[in-house]
Amino acid sequence: xxxxxxxxxxxxxxxxxxxxxxxxxxxxxxxxxxxxxxxxxxxxxxxxxxxxxxxxxxxxxxxxxxxxxxxxxxxxxxxxxxxxxxxxxxxxxxxxxxxxxxxxxxxxxxxxxxxxxxxxxxxxxxxxxxxxxxxxxxxxxxxxxxxxxxxxxxxxxxxxxxxxxxxxxxxxxxxxxxxxxxxxxxxxxxxxxxxxxxxxxxxxxxxxxxxxxxxxxxxxxxxxxxxxxxxxxxxxxxxxxxxxxxxxxxxxxxxxxxxxxxxxxxxxxxxxxx
Numbered sequence: 001x002x003x004x005x006x007x008x009x010x011x012x013x014x015x016x017x018x019x020x021x022x023x024x025x026x027x028x029x030x031x032x033x034x035x036x037x038x039x040x041x042x043x044x045x046x047x048x049x050x051x052x053x054x055x056x057x058x059x060x061x062x063x064x065x066x067x068x069x070x071x072x073x074x075x076x077x078x079x080x081x082x083x084x085x086x087x088x089x090x091x092x093x094x095x096x097x098x099x100x101x102x103x104x105x106x107x108x109x110x111x112x113x114x115x116x117x118x119x120x121x122x123x124x125x126x127x128x129x130x131x132x133x134x135x136x137x138x139x140x141x142x143x144x145x146x147x148x149x150x151x152x153x154x155x156x157x158x159x160x161x162x163x164x165x166x167x168x169x170x171x172x173x174x175x176x177x178x179x180x181x182x183x184x185x186x187x188x189x190x191x192x193x194x195x196x197x198x199x200x201x202x203x204x205x206x207x208x209x210x211x212x213x214x215x216x217x218x219x220x221x222x223x224x225x226x227x228x229x230x231x232x233x234x235x236x237x238x239x240x241x242x243x244x245x246x247x248x249x250x251x252x253x254x255x256x257x258x259x260x261x262x263x264x265x266x267x268x269x270x271x272x273x274x
Contacts, residue, residue, distance in 0.1 A: 026146050027262030028055045028164055028171065030200070032253055033074040034065030034100065037231040037239070040256025043077055046070050048096035049175055049202050049232040051253075052078070053164070055262075057145040058086035061104070061111075062162055063175050066096040068103020074255060082107035087143060090115045091175025092159040093123075105132060114143060118158045140191055150187050154179030161201075163188045166261050169197030169226065176202040176233050182219045189223065197264065198227040200253045206235025213238055217245050227264065229253035 032039070034050035048065035052075070065071045075082060082104060088111050091097050105111075109132060115124070117136035127134050137160055139151040146165040152158045157178035164171040172188045174181065181203040185196055199220070205213060220228065229251035230242050243250045251259055 026056050026164075027166055027168070027260070028053050029261070030054075030171075030173070030259040031078050031080065032231075032255055032257045032259075033078055033080070034063070034071055035231050035253070035255040037254035038256065039252045039254035043074050043256040044070050045255055047232075048099065050097075050100065051173065051201075052080055052085070053147075053162075053173075056147055056164070058143075058147070059084050060143070060147065060162075061085045061088045062173055063091050063097040064088070064100035064104055066099035068100040071100035072103055072107065078256075078258075083110075085111055087111060088113045089143060089149065089160075089162055090119075091161065092116065092157060092178065093119050094157075094176065097175050105130070114149065114160075116152045116158050116160050118152060148191065150184060150191065153184065153187060161188070163192060165192065165194065166197065168261065168264055169195040171261060172196055172199045172201075174199075174201035174203065176204045178204055181205070182216055182223075185220070185223055185225060196223065196225045198229065198251060198259075198261070199225050200227075200229035200231075200251060200259070202232030203230045203234040203238070205230070205238040206233060208235070208238060210241075213241055217242070227251050229257075229259070 031052045033052060034048050036045050036047045038045035046067055050063045050065040050071060053060040085108055112133040114135045114137050117138040124134060137149055140149060142148055148163045150161045152160055159178045161184050162173040170188055170192050172185055174184055177184055185199055227249045228242055228246045230239050231253045
């Protein structure tokens with residue numbers, strides 16, 4: 001199956017409060033430090049997801065995997081100092097995305113943690129007793145310059161995703177995409193009115209048959225998602241199909257991968273409109 005990717009672009013205008021500078025210059029570097037999909041054999045694989053986002057106003061840890069020891073071990077292999085992390089963003093309450101937080105906080109308890117407001121009150125109270133700065137996220141909000149959360153999405157499993165504004169378009173990072181990866185991309189586009197340069201993370205498609213997966217890929221095509229990197233809970237067969245569909249525009253996002261958005265070949269042309 002081949003995607004006929006459409007190159008489109010428009011100016012970034014968030015539908016929420018944001019700084020007056022509406023054009024981004026940042027090209028983030030995303031380092032995947034925890035994943036059951038492994039791209040570098042020097043890294044230990046384990047069920048879950050975590051990545052570090054560098055090159056922005058703040059350095060962000062998105063999700064913490066399941067096991068703190070593995071998280072810290074892989075972070076060390078990536079030469080990331082836990083003390084360099086400014087913000088932690090948690091996608092949803094499942095253990096494979098929050099399990100490493102306790103061990104991380106032993107190394108850095110000065111961070112600000114952004115978690116969905118629907119997280120259990122007992123968990124939030126325990127964190128605040130440890131003097132951790134916690135931000136309850138319900139709707140879309142600014143995390144730091146050029147970085148936003150979609151806010152809580154879904155009903156049975158509530159989840160938030162990260163949206164990064166770059167000079168080349170938007171980067172969308174998901175934990176598991178329980179609310180639906182297409183819905184998350186659509187929400188990101190509604191918030192930003194910008195081309196989605198890259199959608200990456202866990203897509204939770206492992207139970208999708210060929211027809212259902214084809215519909216997701218067609219939606220990505222229709223929405224103009226330029227690059228794609230699926231891992232974690234997406235499913236092995238589904239990842240292979242997405243790789244085949246995207247070809248050279250597929251991005252490896254397993255443990256050990258480093259995604260330098262500044263090296264992406266596609267850039268918007270002046271005057272291109274959506």
